Amino acid sequence: MKQLSLTILIFLFVFGASASIPHSPRKIYELAIKADKIVFGTIQSIGFQRVTLKIEGSLTGETDSITFNKVTHRWTEYKVGQRVLLFLEYWDRQLEVMSSGHEGEYPITDDSIYINFATLPSFLSNSNSEELVKSKVGNYEIFGAKYRSMRMTFTEFIQTVQHLRNCYNFEYGQYNSIIKTKITCPTESFGSSSELLMNWIIDVLSGKDER
Numbered sequence: 334m335k336q337l338s339l340t341i342l343i344f345l346f347v348f349g350a351s352a353s354i355p356h357s358p359r360k361i362y363e364l365a366i367k368a369d370k371i372v373f374g375t376i377q378s379i380g381f382q383r384v385t386l387k388i389e390g391s392l393t394g395e396t397d398s399i400t401f402n403k404v405t406h407r408w409t410e411y412k413v414g415q416r417v418l419l420f421l422e423y424w425d426r427q428l429e430v431m432s433s434g435h436e437g438e439y440p441i442t443d444d445s446i447y448i449n450f451a452t453l454p455s456f457l458s459n460s461n462s463e464e465l466v467k468s469k470v471g472n473y474e475i476f477g478a479k480y481r482s483m484r485m486t487f488t489e490f491i492q493t494v495q496h497l498r499n500c501y502n503f504e505y506g507q508y509n510s511i512i513k514t515k516i517t518c519p520t521e522s523f524g525s526s527s528e529l530l531m532n533w534i535i536d537v538l539s540g541k542d543e544r
Contacts, residue, residue, distance in 0.1 A: 358451035359432040362534050364420040365497040368431060372399055373418035373441065379403075379411045386419065392494060401428040407435040409478035416441040418490075439482075439490075440475045446490045447473055447482035448530075454537040465529055485530065493531055501538060514538050 365371070374389040377398060385400045401421055403411065420437040421428045431437030436449045450470055472479045499518060506512035516538075 358434060358436040358449070360454055360537075361448060361452045361530075362454070362497055362501065362538060364431050364437055364452060365494045366501055366503065367422070368420040368437075369393070369423050370395060370399065370421040370428065371419070371494065371498075372421070374398075374416065376411060376413055376415045376417065379413065384411055386417070389416075392491070392498065399428065401430060404430050404435045404438065407438070408480050409476045412476065415476050418446060440480060441487060442475065444487050445484055446487045447475060447480055447484055448490070450481040450483065453483060454533055466533065483530075489530075493534075496531060497534065503538070511538075 359367075371392040372386060372388050372390070372395050374387045376384060377387040378385045382403055383400050384403055385398050387398050388395055399419075399421075401419065418439045418441060420431040422431050422437075423429075432452070434451070436452045439449060440447050453466070453470075466483065469483045469485070470481070471484070472481050473484065474480075475482075500516060502515045502517065503511045504513040
């Protein structure tokens with residue numbers, strides 16, 4: 334009986350400790366730089382725990398299709414035909430959408446992609462870009478449900494992700510905080526097609542506004 338009580342107490346302690354840890358969504362630069370796979374396409378089939386995406390394009394070399402684990406707290410139900418971009422990582426040898434919510438999955442409609450609001454960098458204080466960014470954030474109706482996000486043209490977004498993967502890397506410290514950023518190409522090479530978002534990210538990664 335004492336052993337059972339001790340087991341219950343240990344369980345409650347561990348569960349309580351893990352439940353008290355706040356969920357901190359991973360930012361867009363983390364998704365872009367640290368993803369094992371970055372693919373976009375159309376949901377082809379849905380199983381009990383797994384979803385298969387028909388790949389239209391990839392930034393990491395994949396073709397045909399790819400299967401990943403379902404997200405528990407997605408903003409809407411999975412349906413065949415939904416177009417999305419996925420930031421995926423391996424977890425226990427299976428592909429998972431990055432971040433513990435649905436933040437590593439961005440919906441696509443026509444020529445637009447919607448960047449999950451939780452993955453945007455912190456707003457820059459005293460920045461002229463802040464109001465421009467805020468004007469692009471809204472509660473968009475995506476796949477039959479509200480999705481708070483920043484709308485961006487798909488081509489510009491892909492260019493931004495490519496620049497991040499080609500030109501940046503960083504190291505994590507305690508509590509997954511970024512402790513060291515490495516720039517591997519000149520910022521002038523970024524161009525101006527996605528200047529607003531890219532400049533915002535550059536400021537954050539250079540340590541000007543990381544909080």
